[in-house]
Amino acid sequence: MWDLIRQIAAAVLISGGFFFLLVGSIGLIRLPDVYNRMHAVGKCDTLGNWLMLVGLMLLMTDLTSVVKLALIFALVATINPVITHVMAKTAYERGMDLVEGSFVLNTYSSFREEERRRERSGS
């Protein structure tokens, strides 16, 4: 009885994680822009990973395996935001095009343009 409840809870969690991974991948294909694709992947990937890892933690009976899965959980929680941040910074500094109809609403971009102009006039 207890085993069946545990397996059903794990199946629900793994299905949720698979749903989020599928949505992230569809967003990776459908969205028009680098930043939009990064937005789709950066959150859906992390959440899908977490749900699937928690579901597998419920399935594993060994304490060592559960602790290793928790370690992978913590690694994903730290690695994915770092990777997404560095990718967004790289795309911004390479001056990737925004999709048509979008607009920039920060002061950082004007700062960067001013800095580039100063570099160009200085050299």
Added chain:
Amino acid sequence: MIESFLNIVTIGLVVVALLAMYRALVGPSAIDRVIAINIITTEIVMLILIYAFLGDTVHYIDVALVFVLGTFIATLCILKLLREGKLI
């Protein structure tokens, strides 16, 4: 019951990885390809973990742990190469 469910999830993860592979093939810029490869490695980690449960070989969890760390370093190296033009 849970084994057949995990087999279906395995097939679904392969399909999702193929969807991401489409973006890695036709992506217009290099950053798109880096994003697609990143999501493919995520699904490979999940496949290794599911196989570790299905085949009852718990040592494969260590393989998944090392794979996460390796892909982190690889993606950082690719992005550093894109940003600075050289690796070291």
